[in-house]
Amino acid sequence: xxxxxxxxxxxxxxxxxxxxxxxxxxxxxxxxxxxxxxxxxxxxxxxxxxxxxxxxxxxxxxxxxxxxxxxxxxxxxxxxxxxxxxxxxxxxxxxxxxxxxxxxxxxxxxxxxxxxxxxxxxxxxxxxxxxxxxxxxxxxxxxxxxxxxxxxxxxxxxxxxxxxxxxxxxxxxxxxxxxxxxxxxxxxxxxxxxxxxxxxxxxxxxxxxxxxxxxxxxxxxxxxxxxxxxxxxxxxxxxxxxxxxxxxxxxxxxxxxxxxxxxxxxxxxxxxxxxxxxxxxxxxxxxxxxxxxxxxxxxxxxxxxxxxxxxxxxxxxxxxxxxxxx
Numbered sequence: 001x002x003x004x005x006x007x008x009x010x011x012x013x014x015x016x017x018x019x020x021x022x023x024x025x026x027x028x029x030x031x032x033x034x035x036x037x038x039x040x041x042x043x044x045x046x047x048x049x050x051x052x053x054x055x056x057x058x059x060x061x062x063x064x065x066x067x068x069x070x071x072x073x074x075x076x077x078x079x080x081x082x083x084x085x086x087x088x089x090x091x092x093x094x095x096x097x098x099x100x101x102x103x104x105x106x107x108x109x110x111x112x113x114x115x116x117x118x119x120x121x122x123x124x125x126x127x128x129x130x131x132x133x134x135x136x137x138x139x140x141x142x143x144x145x146x147x148x149x150x151x152x153x154x155x156x157x158x159x160x161x162x163x164x165x166x167x168x169x170x171x172x173x174x175x176x177x178x179x180x181x182x183x184x185x186x187x188x189x190x191x192x193x194x195x196x197x198x199x200x201x202x203x204x205x206x207x208x209x210x211x212x213x214x215x216x217x218x219x220x221x222x223x224x225x226x227x228x229x230x231x232x233x234x235x236x237x238x239x240x241x242x243x244x245x246x247x248x249x250x251x252x253x254x255x256x257x258x259x260x261x262x263x264x265x266x267x268x269x270x271x272x273x274x275x276x277x278x279x280x281x282x283x284x285x286x287x288x289x290x291x292x293x294x295x296x297x298x299x300x301x302x303x304x305x306x307x308x309x310x311x312x313x314x315x316x317x318x319x320x321x322x323x324x325x326x
Contacts, residue, residue, distance in 0.1 A: 002061065007020075013192065013194050014198075022130075022132060026046050047061045075145040078161050079236070088125075095128060097128045103176065103197055105176050108177060111149050111221070120187070121147040121149060122144070122146075123143045123147070157232065159210060166208050172206050174201050176197060177202060205217075205220075
């Protein structure tokens with residue numbers, strides 16, 4: 001089980017088995033030839049290194065239980081999420097590879113606070129940690145509070161958090177729809193959101209349309225609640241929150257057993273989108289790190305299993321359990 005979960009965690013972050021040595025110097029291609037070879041090198045120290053790399057639990061990799069993430073919450077403590085973003089954004093060498101550090105997963109594509117129905121949302125912070133084959137590799141900070149759009153206190157707080165981030169970073173706040181069972185797995189810390197964030201974006205409206213004034217978004221939603229959002233921001237100090245955004249630091253290319261090994265140079269920084277514009281046409285290149293490679297649709301639900309089976313060809317013909325949530 002340890003070898004299976006070790007490989008699956010990399011696949012669930014969009015990393016092919018043959019690419020593992022580029023991120024984890026302690027593992028070589030020779031180690032990937034068989035389960036016996038692999039088990040010799042994935043010591044507790046290596047498992048802890050992988051857990052730190054992806055912000056997951058070592059106990060999960062060891063097969064203790066099925067909970068991938070430690071419980072992470074921000075409700076009534078909005079600055080905890082903002083502090084997390086500020087910390088990794090200012091130290092990341094790869095920040096320019098990700099245009100939207102905050103993503104929102106929801107059980108509906110049409111949020112409406114006046115409907116009276118429960119709709120759960122999960123905010124996810126996306127932290128770039130490397131680039132492989134010109135694609136960003138990210139770790140995810142999954143907040144498991146279970147924000148309910150029908151409950152005003154959680155809705156207003158999430159809007160305030162999103163507006164604070166939008167004012168500092170500009171651009172869109174991507175919104176994705178997930179199935180109820182996927183939401184349940186997210187809230188229980190049992191699902192890595194990488195595949196969910198590769199689905200087509202919900203752009204009309206996008207999440208920032210719920211936090212902008214009508215003059216800043218031609219499809220602004222629930223703007224009548226903005227005074228309550230502004231009041232909450234003032235009471236909690238979010239209106240003056242300082243991300244202390246630092247100048248970009250060029251990435252290094254040296255690799256060691258304890259460091260990630262980048263393959264390609266960082267793409268040039270794109271001009272930041274002004275928040276004061278109306279509803280925009282999103283350039284395809286802007287979302288190359290979050291869009292499905294199948295234009296106009298999501299990837300097949302069997303694609304992860306196919307890649308997993310292929311990866312296991314390096315180790316064993318035994319079929320491993322897929323971690324894809326049905």
